[in-house]
Amino acid sequence: MGLLDKEFSESNIVIATAEDIFNWARLSSLWQLSFGLACCAIEMMATSASHYDFDRFGVIPRPSPRQADIIIISGTVTLKMATRIKRIYEQMPDPKYIISMGSCSNCGGPYWEHGYHVLKGIDRVIPVDVYVPGCPPRPEALLEGLLKLQDKIRNESLVKKTA
């Protein structure tokens, strides 16, 4: 499935299917919307910083949803914010991906019972590709989530969106 295993020896030619090249390009530069909600956002920032270095996977924060491929829902989604997130998501160009980071955005987290103002899972509003558990997840967990998303994109088909 990889690109390089079909390389001709001692030449500059690589043969691959168009699907593989598109997928490889997509998964190698997932530009992230620079958008954080709560304490998970602090872990997300730590993941972006030099110690964990999100950039080595091609993840660069972008300030505009029009330039972003991926949005990480990092924190408690209030009902008031959910309407805004939906709008931001709709402003992102296809193909777009979502990582739900932490218990709050997965299922409401500690607010599941008495949180009258909290959306019990971001997947009630927008479709989620990868759920990262934790409260908050450690940077390693978020990196694992990103690798899972990359795996998903690697197996995408041009005729049918699978992720």
Next chain:
Amino acid sequence: MKNPEEIFELLKSKFAEDVLELKPAQPLDAMIVVNPLKIKEISNYLCSEESLSFDTLMCLSGVDDANGEKVKDGNGIETINGGTLSIYYHLDSIKLRHKITIKISVPRDNPETYSVESIWKCADWHEREAYDLFGIKFLDHPDLRRILLPDDWDGFPLRKDYQVPEFYLGMKVPY
């Protein structure tokens, strides 16, 4: 610097029957209960009187006392009729280094009192928050609208008989 008893005596001599009660410092802070409809005059005095000089409103909090009659309807939904909502004003004097808590109780059916925004500017957002979550109306407030919840929200969530809505803008709210 004045102790709560001295502050209470000063208020009592100035406002007589509008100052209702002094609650002792144990187990909570010393607290003076006053007439809710006179809170503006009393606050003004607390702030401007030289020997009191309460220049800082540290916090303004709403509380649902839930002391009314609890009624259950056929679906087991409990509502509270009558009783009171309370507002606590935590005052501090940076100049004289003393503090006091003022309490007022307003009827739950018609929770109205006067704003102290003109005396302590920081009361503006505190009162909006108390209005947002408890539905307490502050008369003479310059801009009394919700501060945290969306403008189209129904009800006041920190009241003890608040019912969580089934849907908000098409989003399911309960777990």
